[in-house]
Amino acid sequence: MLKILIVDDEILERTALTKIINRSSEDVMVIGEAPNGRIAIEMATEHRPDIIFMDIKMPGIDGVQAVKAIKKINPSIRFIMVSAFNTFEYAKEVMQQGVKEYILKPSRKQDILAALERVCAEILEESKQREEQQSLRDNLDRAVSIAQKEWVSTVLVNQVQDITFDEWGQLLGVEITSGYIMLFSLRPKGMTELSADQKQNWYLWLKDTLNSVMMKQEMMVGPLTDSQVPVLFLCKKVTEKVHFKTNALAVIDSLNRLFEKKSYHAELRIGVGLPYNHAHELNKSYLEALMALQQMAKTPERKYLFAVKQGSAELSSSSEVLEIEKKLLEAVRQGDVNQVLFIFESFAEMLAEDKNIKGSSVKKAFDEMFILVSRMLHDLGISYERTPAIEESEDIMAIFEKGKAHLLAVVHQVQIWRNDHAKGMLHKAKEYIEIHYADSLTLEQVAEYVELSPFYFSKLFKDRFGMTFIDYLTEIRIKHAKAEMVDPGKSLKEICYSIGYKDPNYFSRVFKKHTGLSPTEFRKVTVG
16 A cells, blocks of 8 residues: 655645545555645655655745655655646756656646556556566576576586586676685584484575675585585686685685584584686586595594695596596486496496505595485485495405495486386476466476476476477467467457466567467467
């Protein structure tokens, strides 16, 4: 309801205006009357009306002076000027204050209500535009957050192919020169396991806190898996890479200080990988952060640990391992048993060729690989918690056999999921879209409904149906629009809103793109 203040030095004028306005609509209400400009300013400050009917000629502070004073206090208030003085100078002076409405005394009821209706419509239209703009900003923020989370996920499994630091820099409006991964881990105190709610609350706290302490640094927060969250930090200058430890320590110190004030009954541990110049190398930084976390298990008093740069020979060997892991993860994701066995044998042979390798080293390599497999399964929405029970004391061949058996069990689970669960979930998604096509539907909402990550839902949907989510949603909407156009009693604007579009011009462009005809042309051809 819009609030209105009446300002006039004549009590009869105020009373008459109040009656006319209060009886005109339930959407407006007179919340006060003022006999002069001074009181009008006081009441406007206290009650913050939406509209003020302002008499121009009043003793003391006149209407024009009052408008100027109130505009300084609250520029959003609208004014309808009322005066018996029909002179250009008065009109010109209030117009300079942005006042558009001007009615004369004695005022006719229809003139008063017409002016009020125009101002109300303007206020409501601006309010609607603000809501739509805020909605667009919220949707954009959410889309960017999802995109960043999914991109960090692809970094972890070394699937970065389609975007570079330069392209992210263009999106963010800054020059990105390198990046590194921090891996945050929440460990329970004592034997009590952390609940899902505790982990989720910590995850939300971590995101909010990072945003508040990051200052001028850029970062992307990845997904929560088990009790770990990877965060990609982007360096905007070469000097930031050189001094990345200083910047990282500032973030770590702030987080630890703020974390101590919370009562999570858990411990925060942070592993930090090295910075790299190319996006496809970030998987190395993630693995380094992961190894740093594992090394901290031997020194419980440590709260964070930076990865140590390896020698060139070790890096070469590490690159081979990373490439094999990448291929192995993709084969597991596809449920390809033969390819998994072939790649695993290559992995085992490469490790076995090292004469100095020990069982503990093989176990460590397998542990890291199975963490990546577990994260991939989590992203796919596959529940498979069992991990191979490998002891450091076991000989290398026994470790290889246990690792192979575990991978085969995982592949079997993926095959079941791909053949049954994923197929069922995708058809469930299609049904959901067909029911809710008229809503403001997003890929994220549908993915959440079928309990798949947006990244994999999008990929699986296109693989299964040969079109993207948005193409399918558009196809459904256009089909319903065509059906509704048969009814000549429905306007095109009404049809536009009924199928989920908010902008008739955008609807018209989409319709023409899909049918070759504008909505008006299509209706003429089909209905006549």
